[in-house]
Amino acid sequence: MKFPEHFFEEIINYAPNGIIIMDKDRTIYYMNESAKLICGWKIGDSVPYCSYCQQREIEEGENRCILAVEDPVPFFHSHMAVYSGIEEEFEMSLKKMNSNNEDYYILVLRSPVENEISKKAKFNELLVQETMLAQEAERRKIARELHDHIGQSVYSIFLGLEGIKPYVNNKTYESHLSKMITGMEKTLNDIKCLSKILRSETVDHLGLKDALYEAVQDWEELYKIDIQFIMDTKINDCFEREKELHFFRIIQEGVNNAVRHGKATSISIHIKSSNQYIYFHIHDNGVGFDVKTKKSNGLGLKHMYERSKMLGGAIKWISKKGGPTKVEGFVSIYKNEGDSEYESADC
Known part of the structure; x- marks a missing residue:
């Protein structure tokens, strides 16, 4: 028919x-x-x-x-x-x-x-949120261990090596000792940088905007890369502290992926706001990746995606093998208490 x-x-x-x-x-x-x-x-x-x-x-x-x-x-x-x-x-x-x-x-x-599927999705989002909060607590614990115990032990060894330096007269041992002291000094700096990356107190104390500016300097020093950072927004006081931390982690993970997996040597980060949204754009000169394969297997990408969803936003990766890679997305700005919240957008 x-x-x-x-x-x-x-x-x-x-x-x-x-x-x-x-x-x-x-x-x-x-x-x-x-x-x-x-x-x-x-x-x-x-x-x-x-x-x-x-x-x-x-x-x-x-x-x-x-x-x-x-x-x-x-x-x-x-x-x-x-x-x-x-x-x-x-x-x-x-x-x-x-x-x-x-x-x-x-x-x-x-x-x-809103139906049963969306309710189930919201329940899963809450579960993911609790998991990420537990991860943040674990990060803080590891950061304290690095700073208070491992860092102090390495510093004690560094001081001990400096102390015996005047008593070493053999040229060969002097050279070995000098290399050991240089290595310990580098290790101390690495521990300091890693502790700052792991802990969230920077966001709590400085606010999101200043924490990002400070983090960019740390990332340039730790990864030995060039980062162009532009922020066209008064980003502080947009979120609750917990949400600020999630946004900070999105940018941090984007930089980490570009360096560790993409082998990037140059990264540009642009953050701006418009109406009820904050938009972010991370562009690197790395080797790129197959988006479909990596999205299903990459834990870091999943975390970025989940954090974006938790903030009422979305994120997308545009890349191919050989590079470059572009990460773009947005999060929703929630109004202060007493004002109505904007509707969230989700991908």
Whole structure:
């Protein structure tokens, strides 16, 4: 049995999700009735970019839409301007089609709904959050052990070697002793840097912004790399202390991955805010990686993803073998007590 074509059009119009067909310039060719009710746009209008894509830092020739890039995410939560600029939150998906050698995009919009699956996801997020808090407690414990015990023991050995230095007259032993003292001095500096990386007190004492500036200096010294760091935002007091720490760890893990796995020698970090979001962009000159394989196996990437979700945001890796690698994402800024919180966006 063959259905008449107008049946399919009626089915599409009956669909609760907004369905829009647009060209590569985002000009609307078709809209179903749900899309018209949801957005208030008309055929011939240009579909605006969502609030996240408007802030993306893109390379020359790269599509600004996060759903239209190579290896796109299957769906995306963000805000989009509708009805004379009012922003609404949507879950969006995009499918590229080709007709008569022309590219078209099918954009599907739907309002986020809470069901048993989303409740289970929230429970899992809480479980992950508790796990990460336990990890932070363990980091602090290890940092104290490094500083109070191992660091003090190494320092005692260093002082002992310095103490016997005047009594060594043999040239060969003098050379060995000098190398040992230099090695101990380097070890002390490494312990100091590692302790600062592990512990979270820097964020607690300095605030997120100053902690990041100090951390960049530590990373340059520890990893022997060049880091260009730009922060176009008054980031302090945006989060609770716990959330500040999660954001700090996202940036820290991004740098760690670039150096240890990507063998990068140069990294640029750009952080800026717009409306209710803080956007971050980490770009390195490393050897790159296969995103699909690494995302399923990489523990560090999973931690970055989970922390971004906990902060009501999203994160994406754009890379290939041979490099470079770009990490981009955003987190939601929560208002101070007494103000309403912005809706979170999730990928």
